[in-house]
Amino acid sequence: MNYFQNFVIIDDEMLNNQICTKVIKGLYPEAHVIDFTNPKTGFDYLVNKYADPNYKEKTILLLDIVMPVMNAWVFLAEFEKLSDDIKDNIKIYILSSSVSKSDMARANSNKYVEYYLIKPLTRESIHLMVHVLHKKLGINSTK
16 A cells, blocks of 8 residues: 555645546545645644544645635645644645746745645646655655
8 A cells, every 4th residue: 555645635626626536546546535625624634633643644735825714825834833743744735726936936945845736636746746755755656
């Protein structure tokens, strides 16, 4: 089984969440994928899930930038306040339709953002994310 088998998608566009889920499940059928159209609800889910110090499963988070209630910048500011136990188990990727160089620079300068991806999500980008994370952690990727 894949080390990074948990995916959380936080994007206010339901259609994008469905596309992401389909792409992820197409590449990793065993993956657990959950999505949220309300970023605050998604944030609270992650906090509650990782509040248990025994829960150590790694999660890839796909985070949109422009959302009501809590945009990506507010999300990342709140994420920074969390304990290291939580932050160490969640790898954040911005997934946005914005091609703004300032958005890309801001995201890539945040120490919690692994990479900036432009929508739509593809099989290649999912494979690359997992492969790079495995390589960083010294884990042999099987896919």
